[in-house]
Amino acid sequence: MTSHLSIGRRRRAGCRLGVITVAALLAASCGGGDDSASGEPSGAATDAPVTVDVLIPDTSTNIVNPAFEVLTPEFTDRTGTTVEFVNSGGDYGAVEERILAARVAGDLPDAAIISSASIRTYVDAGLAQPFDPLMEADASYDPATAEPALLDFGVYDDQTFGLPLTASWVVMYYNADVFRAAGLDPDDPPATFTELEAAARQIVDSGAAPSGLAFRFADDPNMWRLQNVVASAGGALMNDDQSELTFDDPALTGLVEFLAELAADDVVSLYDSTSIGEAYFRGDVGIVFDASSSARTHAEGAAFEYRIAPYPVLDDGDDRVLLAGGASIVMFTDDPVRQQGVWEAVRELIGPAGGTAYEEEQGGGVVVLDKSANAAVADEHAALALTAGDVADFAPMFQFPGRSAQEIWSILGDEILAALQSGKDPAQALADAEDAAGSLLP
Incomplete structure (x- = not known):
């Protein structure tokens, strides 16, 4: 692959x-x-x-x-x-x-x-x-x-x-008890983002949990979860010779638009590494993307039946990439x-x-x-x-070239958060991120 x-x-x-x-x-x-x-x-x-x-x-x-x-x-x-x-x-x-x-x-x-x-x-x-x-x-x-x-x-x-x-590697953890309360089958977890959206909305609409999906952005310095989803859709954050950023890539744009729509409808919540775990273990979130290395934490901290599945890809036919x-x-x-x-x-x-x-x-x-x-x-x-x-x-994981790689990630993350939390147009947010970060390339 x-x-x-x-x-x-x-x-x-x-x-x-x-x-x-x-x-x-x-x-x-x-x-x-x-x-x-x-x-x-x-x-x-x-x-x-x-x-x-x-x-x-x-x-x-x-x-x-x-x-x-x-x-x-x-x-x-x-x-x-x-x-x-x-x-x-x-x-x-x-x-x-x-x-x-x-x-x-x-x-x-x-x-x-x-x-x-x-x-x-x-x-x-x-x-x-x-x-x-x-x-x-x-x-x-x-x-x-x-x-x-x-x-x-x-x-x-x-x-x-x-x-x-x-x-x-990144996996999807989900609360089987919340799935059942929402009328979802915990033996049939979502495999695509279309299915993920339907499940997340059903969790919220049914009152099974306050949030259907939680995504970590605030302190994910290399945007690991985002990278995996974009890569699985064949997306690129830079061109082949790494001379230009490509934040207008359809896979990245599609992911941000998806999350922005769910955020506007209070279906997805955004957390840092500490609060996302706390919310999940309280039963306030039905689905999270997290590291496989957190499995023991889930086993020890969850007072409910939880399940683990491959993280969903954007579209049917996408090859799941494990960065x-x-x-x-x-x-x-x-x-x-x-x-x-x-x-x-x-x-x-x-x-x-x-x-x-x-x-x-x-x-x-x-x-x-x-x-x-x-x-x-x-x-x-x-x-x-x-x-x-x-x-x-x-x-x-991919890393931007040059001395300002982490600053580029921060710019991209801030603009995505503006789209998710403040209603900024996703395409404009990504264009602004590309303009601001482009000058930081070597």
Whole structure:
């Protein structure tokens, strides 16, 4: 399956930056070189003991707990590598801020666990070091044990700059009790947006719940849910050579018009990540789009029967695209000894031990690099609306080129919200977003 959302598996690695919180990092690093982020890594191996520091999103416990579990003193005894975890004091955003501060101070960590959507940031800034020499020099590592689609997530210019620890996908959670109260069949969930609209309206009209559908926009920085729907309809946010924005794309326009009509009729509600969950667990919402990795939260927090299904596509015949979210690890050090230590840690995290730990932590709600760990939870994956064919078609989320990528997302999100909350014409809102964001492209 090929998406037309400009998510090519090989991307240009240049002097570009994708997250606004690290814009200063690009200015400091592009075209320049310091000892921590210049030159080609040698990939040289060493048997000497080494300590490496890994910056982590410590508040994202479902990401860091498995790392704590496998990178233990036993791991150190076996490999000679000690991992010192450096707390960011927050989530992925805090990690990015800490990397910026460390870059300015000339004291980058050896590696960091980041959002997979941000790998391009550090490649374009010239900070991330490729893993390929280390992978190729390690006779005990067999890349055939890895899921090919995931292994490709961090590849730029045919070099592997990031390795995913987890990949989650967007699913539709729905309240079966609300469906029954509305006269809907919970065994026949909507598969298209036409069916989704009918179900959402019936939920509200019947009084089964105040909102038929909830959509998260306020703090979805890469508009993950929107990206999946637009990609499934063959839509594109940029042209093929990524020189121009295409916010007038029919798939994007159709999605915004759909949501605007439902919002005007009080059928859809817009939430941030916290309030959407609270509303859903109160029974105030019939249907939400959310990450597969939230399945355990639903199991523990819902006092009603909930179901999980593939998210609906815009039209019959659309190919459902799974643009994956999740965590990846990138390497900053170019010191051969420390690189080898980072690789020892990474190999543990992406191997059977790490993969199993991540699957157990997230209740089977993620796919990991290690095929054997995925095979062990195939039933859990199936319960979360995932098939083996879906995994083969996983692709990373799209990211705009240049230093102002996050600012572009913010402009687009603000204009969409204006259409949904203030009645602005959707086509005009998207045209204004394109005009405002176009100047931010490199």
